[in-house]
Amino acid sequence: MKENVPWIEKYNPKDISDIVGNEDVINRLKKIIKYGNMQNMIIVGTTGTGKTSSINCLTKALIGMKYYRDAVLELNASEDRGINTVRTKIKMFAQKKVILPKGVYKIIVLDEADSMTSGAQQALRRTIEIYSYNTRFVFICNQISQIIEPIQSRCCIFKFSKLTELDIKKILYKIISNEKIEYDENGVNAILLTSHGDLRQAINNLQSTYCGYHNITYENVLKICDIPQPDLLKSIIEFILVNDFRGGFKEIKKIHSLGYSPIDIVNTLFEILKVYDLDEIIKMKMIKEIAFTNIRIINGVDSTLQLGGLVARLCYISKTLKQ
Numbered sequence: 001m002k003e004n005v006p007w008i009e010k011y012n013p014k015d016i017s018d019i020v021g022n023e024d025v026i027n028r029l030k031k032i033i034k035y036g037n038m039q040n041m042i043i044v045g046t047t048g049t050g051k052t053s054s055i056n057c058l059t060k061a062l063i064g065m066k067y068y069r070d071a072v073l074e075l076n077a078s079e080d081r082g083i084n085t086v087r088t089k090i091k092m093f094a095q096k097k098v099i100l101p102k103g104v105y106k107i108i109v110l111d112e113a114d115s116m117t118s119g120a121q122q123a124l125r126r127t128i129e130i131y132s133y134n135t136r137f138v139f140i141c142n143q144i145s146q147i148i149e150p151i152q153s154r155c156c157i158f159k160f161s162k163l164t165e166l167d168i169k170k171i172l173y174k175i176i177s178n179e180k181i182e183y184d185e186n187g188v189n190a191i192l193l194t195s196h197g198d199l200r201q202a203i204n205n206l207q208s209t210y211c212g213y214h215n216i217t218y219e220n221v222l223k224i225c226d227i228p229q230p231d232l233l234k235s236i237i238e239f240i241l242v243n244d245f246r247g248g249f250k251e252i253k254k255i256h257s258l259g260y261s262p263i264d265i266v267n268t269l270f271e272i273l274k275v276y277d278l279d280e281i282i283k284m285k286m287i288k289e290i291a292f293t294n295i296r297i298i299n300g301v302d303s304t305l306q307l308g309g310l311v312a313r314l315c316y317i318s319k320t321l322k323q
Contacts (some may be wrong), residue, residue, distance in 0.1 A: 045160025048198030114146035
């Protein structure tokens with residue numbers, strides 16, 4: 001059955017031209033493929049923006065499938081993260097002699113490179129220099145601050161931004177058309193709401209909803225993805241805008257009591273506020289406050305009191321900026 005095939009694999013880009021979003025970065029990668037002038041690279045960006053898919057397309061286009069197995073080493077640095085990996089797998093591969101066409105280099109791809117230990121990165125910087133004549137390194141990471149500066153200085157840095165809703169919709173409608181799925185516009189918008197700009201998450205949510213209900217509607221998506229009810233969160237914003245702390249806190253406490261985690265509540269509130277019809281200055285102040293609350297929750301302060309404090313601060317912003 002078609003739903004048994006993971007769509008994230010089925011629709012994984014096979015060519016660099018199939019990557020959506022980040023046009024400037026993709027055009028630079030296309031020029032590398034055209035002229036073959038590849039340097040060591042750091043690919044940085046949030047999850048689901050096409051970093052790994054882009055590099056897979058790049059390496060296959062540069063190396064060719066004939067030499068791919070011998071000339072490309074792919075490692076997940078979150079698993080192979082220690083100094084022994086650098087001394088054995090990476091160094092041995094860099095030393096390995098492979099007969100390649102002129103101007104073609106061996107490529108070592110380190111996915112989730114920001115998980116590598118500092119010691120491993122220190123050992124790696126010398127390896128990059130020694131084997132620059134025959135090997136290129138590609139570091140894929142979410143946070144470039146976790147990559148030591150000596151490695152950053154030896155690499156070109158490519159920044160992948162979050163995909164726009166238009167980019168994600170383009171792929172979703174392509175899949176919906178190919179799979180002949182029944183849907184409505186509100187259902188697609190609900191998938192966008194639950195994916196937070198992550199294309200991988202959007203495709204997985206689309207397939208999960210289709211497997212569960214064979215119809216992409218607003219209600220079906222929310223049942224599968226189980227995020228806090230957007231209508232309830234909209235009512236919180238309405239209470240905040242009239243400076244009704246008691247009403248807003250009562251609603252957010254009600255959502256929390258349904259079993260939703262504070263991080264899910266805050267993230268969904270952010271997504272709703274982002275598109276809410278509101279004065280831009282007030283909206284930006286509120287989004288900033290939500291971001292600070294998000295940091296506190298990630299650091300472990302995830303009680304109902306934190307949610308109440310958020311509502312109080314948002315009420316204060318609404319009141320002071322309207323005066």
